[in-house]
Amino acid sequence: MTWLVTGGCGYIGAHVVAAMRAADERVVVVDDLSTGDRQRVAGAPLVEGTVLDQAMLERTMHEHAVTGVVHIAAKKKVEESVRRPEYYHRENVEGLRSLLQAAAATGVGAFVFSSSAAVYGAPDVDLVREDTECRPVNPYGQTKLDGEHLVAGAARATGLRYANLRYFNVAGAASPDLADVGETNLVPMVFRRLVERQAPLIFGDDFPTPDGTCIRDFIHVADVASAHVAAARALGDGRLQALTANVGRGEGVSVREMVTAIRDVTGTAGAEWAEPVVVPRRAGDPPRVVAAADVIRDALGWEARFGLRDMVASAWDGWTARVGAPA
Secondary structure, three states: OEEEEEOOOOHHHHHHHHHHHHOOOEEEEEEOOOOOOHHHHOOOOEEEOOOOOHHHHHHHHHHOOOOEEEEOOOOOOHHHHHHOHHHHHHHHHHHHHHHHHHHHHHOOOEEEEEEEHHHHEOOOOOOEOOOOOOEOOOHHHHHHHHHHHHHHHHHHHHOOEEEEEEEOEEEOOOOHHHOOOOOOOHHHHHHHHHHOOOOOEEEOOOOOOOOOOOEEOEEEHHHHHHHHHHHHHHHHOOOOOEEEEEEOOOOOEEHHHHHHHHHHHHOOOOOHHHOOEEEOOOOOOOOEEOEOOHHHHHHHOOOOOOOHHHHHHHHHHHHHHHOOOOO
16 A cells, blocks of 8 residues: 655654554655654655645645555644634644545545544543543644544545544654654653753643642654554555544653653753743643553554653653753
8 A cells, every 4th residue: 555644744743654664554745844854754755735735635646546544734732722723723624624535536545543632621530431522622622523523424425444543642752863853742841941951841730630730641652653553554454444542551640750750861850950840731731631542452453662761761862862961
C-alpha cells in the first residue's frame, strides 16, 4: 500500500512517517509547513499544501496511487481553540471533511485518524475507557470528536476501513532530530524555562488530585508512531474494519511529578531557581485523564514500551542538541 500522511512534517507526524518507512510502508506526505519542518521527512515525497485543498489532495492521491490515509494534520493548542473556535472548526473539521471527500473520490480504502483524549473532556473516572461518555470541555476536543463522527459516517457510506486513535499526552523523541521543537506541550515548556534559568510554571495546584496538579497519561511518541503502524497494517490487509481506541500507558503522572522528573534528568533538581512556580489554571484543562489501554492491545496486539524517564531523557537529548543545556 501507499499511505498519504497529512501533517507528516510535524512532531508526531514525522515520527509516524519514520516508523512507517522503517516498516517498509510507502508514504507520501502532505503538510502546509505552518509548524512542520521539511527536513524531518527528507527522502519521502512531500507535497506542500493544506488539507482544505481538496483538488490538491485528489491530485496527490492519483499521482502517488494512494490506497490509505493517516491523518495527523490539525491545530492542537487547547487555549487557542478557546479563543478561536471557528478557526479550529475550519482547520480540523472542514479540513478532515475535504480529506475524506478526496479519499472517497479516489477510492482510498483505509483511514487512520489522529484523535485525542480531549474528546472525553473531564471524566470523573479512574481510567478512561472507549465507552466513557465523550463530553469535550474545549473546542479542540470538540473538533476531534466531530472528526471521529465524520470518519465513522464516511465508513458507513463508502465501506471505508478506519481506526480512530485517541492518544493521550505525547512526549519524548525517537531520535534527537525528531524532537518536539514547539513549546506548547509541558515537557518542552519546562525545558525552555530551565535553559533560561527560570522557574518552571505549573498551571494550577487546586485541582481535585493528590498533589493538586493535573494528572495525565504521558506516552512516548515512538509508541504513538508504532500504534499507527499497527493500525495501518491491520487496515491494509483487511484484518481490521473499524476501531476506536485509546493510545496510552494506563498510568497517571501529575504535572508536579513530571516537572520533578524533568529536573532530575536535566540536572536542575537541586537548584533553588528551578523550583516550580504555581500560576492560574489554563482554560479548558481537566483534572485527570488517564487511559485504559486494553482495547488497542486486544485489537492490534499493541502495547506501550517506553516509560516516563525514557520520554524525558530522549526529549532532553533532542532539546540540548538544538538549544543547549542550562548554564
